[in-house]
Amino acid sequence: MESRRYDVTPRNKIVRVPNRASYDEATVHAILDEARICHVGMAIGGQPVVIPMFFARVGEDVLIHGANKGRITRYIESGATVCITVTLLDGLVLARSAFHHSMNYRSAVIYGTGRRLTDPEGVEQAVRAITEKVVPGRADDCRMPNPKELAATSFVAVRIESASAKVRAGGVADEEEDMALPHWAGVIPIREVALSPEADAALAEDTTLPGYLEEFRRRVASKAAE
Amino acid sequence: MESRRYDVTPRNKIVRVPNRASYDEATVHAILDEARICHVGMAIGGQPVVIPMFFARVGEDVLIHGANKGRITRYIESGATVCITVTLLDGLVLARSAFHHSMNYRSAVIYGTGRRLTDPEGVEQAVRAITEKVVPGRADDCRMPNPKELAATSFVAVRIESASAKVRAGGVADEEEDMALPHWAGVIPIREVALSPEADAALAEDTTLPGYLEEFRRRVASKAAE
Numbered sequence A, B: 001m002e003s004r005r006y007d008v009t010p011r012n013k014i015v016r017v018p019n020r021a022s023y024d025e026a027t028v029h030a031i032l033d034e035a036r037i038c039h040v041g042m043a044i045g046g047q048p049v050v051i052p053m054f055f056a057r058v059g060e061d062v063l064i065h066g067a068n069k070g071r072i073t074r075y076i077e078s079g080a081t082v083c084i085t086v087t088l089l090d091g092l093v094l095a096r097s098a099f100h101h102s103m104n105y106r107s108a109v110i111y112g113t114g115r116r117l118t119d120p121e122g123v124e125q126a127v128r129a130i131t132e133k134v135v136p137g138r139a140d141d142c143r144m145p146n147p148k149e150l151a152a153t154s155f156v157a158v159r160i161e162s163a164s165a166k167v168r169a170g171g172v173a174d175e176e177e178d179m180a181l182p183h184w185a186g187v188i189p190i191r192e193v194a195l196s197p198e199a200d201a202a203l204a205e206d207t208t209l210p211g212y213l214e215e216f217r218r219r220v221a222s223k224a225a226e
Helices: A025-034 A071-077 A120-134 A147-151 A211-225 B025-034 B071-077 B120-134 B147-151 B211-225
Strands: A038-044 A047-053 A056-058 A061-067 A081-094 A102-116 A153-168 A186-194 B038-044 B047-053 B056-058 B061-067 B081-094 B102-116 B153-168 B186-194
Touching: A025 A056, A025 A081, A025 A102, A025 A153, A038 A061, A038 A071, A038 B038, A038 B047, A038 B081, A047 B038, A047 B047, A047 B081, A047 B102, A056 A120, A061 A071, A061 A102, A061 A120, A071 A102, A071 A153, A081 A153, A081 B038, A081 B047, A102 B047, A120 A153, A147 A153, A186 A211, A186 B211, A211 B186, B025 B056, B025 B081, B025 B102, B025 B153, B038 B061, B038 B071, B056 B120, B061 B071, B061 B102, B061 B120, B071 B102, B071 B153, B081 B153, B120 B153, B147 B153, B186 B211
Parallel strands: none
Antiparallel strands: A038 A047, A038 A081, A056 A061, A061 A153, A081 A102, A081 A186, A102 A153, A186 B186, B038 B047, B038 B081, B056 B061, B061 B153, B081 B102, B081 B186, B102 B153
């Protein structure tokens, strides 16, 4: 089943190594959902500024939060165009030639304009989505924000207006004439793993590790064994 | 021994949670050196564009390469200001309150202007630094680029003119009145690890894994056991 595709325009068209490009919505969403950090690009006074932010995706909205009156959320809620990029590194590709060294990766670049979430339902949905993005299951196992905390926080949504993904996977692509060279060649897979949770020292003694954290640890740690 | 500090100006001054900020050159360099990918921010026609790139640092220069006439290297060699951001994720901080959920991370944001490297010595230094950044030791164990490959590649250097680092480390910081809540709280450490190298199928049978790759695998995999 093919998902919707983003329109290809001069803004999101991938010119370099276009066979690695995808404009498929499901591909872009999957990369956004796996990434833990996004890099938010702004043009402030005509100058580029890139700041790492936590985020969550709900439909075509990328949700970001920050301190009220913070520079990034203020920029986004101003309605200026934002570029949000996420990158997942999957491997180092060591070719026989320096030239063909590469990385296996999955990246997504999205463009959109933002708005501040002010309605209580929108804010609550953002709080839950952002908390669930930390670890699935967490939104039901922590204290939700009180009015003072909500007042101290800006929640903004960037609607995806244009997007592309770029993916490199697979092995080494050396020149035919280099194949007999005596250099080791291949791929070193890279994975992000979760180590054993470190409980807060002040935790009540009978607090056990919840099931969703056991599951998270198993899932993220098991990637290392793939 | 304290290293040099970058001047604090309106451009690089960290306003939000300033106790996490550092302008120390050694701190910025260490974060750049550990990161495998940087996010290059440009302002093209007044619009932000953020692209992930491989890079290496030599002194105060961030070296980037790409296809000749590629958009990113052309932008950088034009001398326009670039913002380059790298982020290392160290852990997920799960507090008893949604509000105090956080991440442990180390990020660096640098601003600078670029130039194209055209002198053979500068290009050779860039090739070696970029290849060594993939895996230390690799520059002496692969075929260096030939004239055709060099002609197909642009090497650019962005001189760091302004920089800041931001670091969060440590545990949960919950409100006093939340400490008795029944929610598990603590930190889930996150690490990037290297799995076993996957040799190219066409590798000559007597090609063994070189020592620097054994060492790399040991060093990067061992982080998971920290």
